[in-house]
Amino acid sequence: xxxxxxxxxxxxxxxxxxxxxxxxxxxxxxxxxxxxxxxxxxxxxxxxxxxxxxxxxxxxxxxxxxxxxxxxxxxxxxxxxxxxxxxxxxxxxxxxxxxxxxxxxxxxxxxxxxxxxxxxxxxxxxxxxxxxxxxxxxxxxxxxxxxxxxxxxxxxxxxxxxxxxxxxxxxxxxxxxxxxxxxxxxxxxxxxxxxxxxxxxxxxxxxxxxxxxxxxxxxxxxxxxxxxxxxxxxxxxxxxxxxxxxxxxxxxxxxxxxxxxxxxxxxxxxxxxxxxxxxxxxxxxxxxxxxxxxxxxxxxxxxxxxxxxxxxxxxxxxxxxxxxxxxxxxxxxxxxxxxxxxxxxxxxxxxxxxxxxxxxxxxxxxxxxxx
Numbered sequence: 001x002x003x004x005x006x007x008x009x010x011x012x013x014x015x016x017x018x019x020x021x022x023x024x025x026x027x028x029x030x031x032x033x034x035x036x037x038x039x040x041x042x043x044x045x046x047x048x049x050x051x052x053x054x055x056x057x058x059x060x061x062x063x064x065x066x067x068x069x070x071x072x073x074x075x076x077x078x079x080x081x082x083x084x085x086x087x088x089x090x091x092x093x094x095x096x097x098x099x100x101x102x103x104x105x106x107x108x109x110x111x112x113x114x115x116x117x118x119x120x121x122x123x124x125x126x127x128x129x130x131x132x133x134x135x136x137x138x139x140x141x142x143x144x145x146x147x148x149x150x151x152x153x154x155x156x157x158x159x160x161x162x163x164x165x166x167x168x169x170x171x172x173x174x175x176x177x178x179x180x181x182x183x184x185x186x187x188x189x190x191x192x193x194x195x196x197x198x199x200x201x202x203x204x205x206x207x208x209x210x211x212x213x214x215x216x217x218x219x220x221x222x223x224x225x226x227x228x229x230x231x232x233x234x235x236x237x238x239x240x241x242x243x244x245x246x247x248x249x250x251x252x253x254x255x256x257x258x259x260x261x262x263x264x265x266x267x268x269x270x271x272x273x274x275x276x277x278x279x280x281x282x283x284x285x286x287x288x289x290x291x292x293x294x295x296x297x298x299x300x301x302x303x304x305x306x307x308x309x310x311x312x313x314x315x316x317x318x319x320x321x322x323x324x325x326x327x328x329x330x331x332x333x334x335x336x337x338x339x340x341x342x343x344x345x346x347x348x349x350x351x352x353x354x355x356x357x358x359x360x361x362x363x364x365x366x367x368x369x370x371x
Contacts, residue, residue, distance in 0.1 A: 023052035024284045028080040030057035032249075032304055037080075037129070040300030041291040048290065051283050062089055065275060069094065077284035079273050083350035086126035086271050095125035096274040096285070103285070105293045107312035116294070116310045118337055119187065119269075119347060126271040127292050128309030130300065133244040133336035134171040134266035134348070139232045140257045143239070150264035150344075153239055154179045154207065156217035161238030163211060164231045167221035169364040170353060171266045174346055175241065176207040178264035188266075188346025195352070201360065205367050212371050221368070232258055248305035248334055252324070262341040268348045269309070298323075307337040314338065 026042065028034040038055050046053040056076070058064060062085055068074045081089070089095045098104070104113035104127060117128060136153050147159055153175070165172055174191050178184060180203065182194050194200040212219035220237050222228055228242030229250035244265075250256040274281070274288055290296060297308035298316040302325050308314070314335060317323045323331040332338050353360075 022280055023054040024077045024280045024287050025054050025056055025075060025278075026078040026080075026287075027056045027058050027076050029060070032245075033306075036300045036303035036306070039303055041296035044299065045287050045290045045296060049283070049286055051287065053287060061085065062092075062094065065089070065094060066092075069277070074275060074278050076275050077278040077280050078288055079275065080129065080270055081126075081273055083122040083126070083269065083271065084354050086121075086123045086273055087350075089273060090123040090125035094273075094276060096276050096281070097124040098127060098274075100127070104289055107294050107310065109312070111312065113310075116312050118307075118309055118311055121271070122350060125273050127273075127288065128269055128271050129292060129297065130306040130309060131267050131269045131336055132306045133262070133341075134166075134175075134241060134268060135244050135247075135260055135262055135336075136175075136239055136241045137228070137232060137247045137251075137258050137260045138239045139235065139237075140259050142235055146259075147239065147261055148263065149261070150175055150179045152261075153241075154211050156211070156214045159238065160216040162218040162220055162236065164220045164222050164228050164237040164240035164242075165208070166241055167223045169360040170357075171241070171348065172208060172364075173201060173204040173360070174266055174348075175264055176204040178344075178346070180204070180207045184264065184344060184346040188349065191346050192349050192352050195356075201363060205363065209367065209371065219371075229256060229258060232256070244334070244336055245305045252305075252326075252329055252334075262336070263344050265336060265341065265345045266348050267336055267342075267345055301331050301335065305331070305334040307335040311337075 028037055034055055034057065042053050042055060065076060065079065100114040101112045106112050107116040118131060121128065138147050143159055147153065152159060173195060177191050177194055182191055184191050211217050220231060225243050225246050228240035229246055231237045232240050233256050244260060247258055247260050251258045272288055274285055278284055294310050294312040295316055297310050298313040301308060301317055302323055314332060318332045321330045321332060322328050
């Protein structure tokens, strides 16, 4: 009997060790972004829950998780995805649907999670983690005066010199309309209504053409996120659109003479999804709930200048400034969702771009060919 008892205990221990050895697998984009996720809320969550969370890089899209499902060998639990992937994956049954106020904790003041989110989720399978900005910046050593508005970006008489803009229609059409007098409206509704109206896209392209063909201006097209700050520092351009995190790293991390402007910024976003039937679905759900609470999301902003999805996280940052990892930089002014930075903005509309992206891509190439 004693031998059986010892054998049972040994088997139980072995089983517990084997079970706990399975780590929750979180999939993201790599680099400084994944590092901010791991250090900001991944590792603290793993420690609090007594589990392991392994971070894996991927290149986006749904093809890999679809292949895992078809092969009957799902190895991922949590994935960082774009808005349209949450919609498509949810429709195809790849991801778990959430009851936001049940599955995610309220803010510290009791505000339900769904009301604490900066914006509504694109699907029932998505929970937001960060928002980043398509804004513009200028070289303070090469620009006389202080550009403050999106109109200034297009004003080559007041601020002569070349501009760097993204090599694609995405966000260029929106900022062109904002510079041409279209008030974004709530979340950018007016901009997308204009783009969908007759002549709306042509109006935006005409505004961009005027900038790119202006003898006092001109356009340099960028495609990699590192290029805008590099073009500014080299002096090849005096202003550039880009991603706020890249501008922040150049300015704060490298001491570059760069200043950001938030007027008419385009807010873009990243979401987490929970894989249905993942190897550790129960632990992954607990981890996801904790990683996206107020304090944890604020933690990622210690390492990168992207805004946490929860409004209450900004209060944590503000209360504990200087929040950045260097111990001296205040992060609230660097957050795309800070009140001072969201006086005039638009939310990049994933559905509009999913429906029109191919056609607009062709128009963009024709636009460039005509310069």
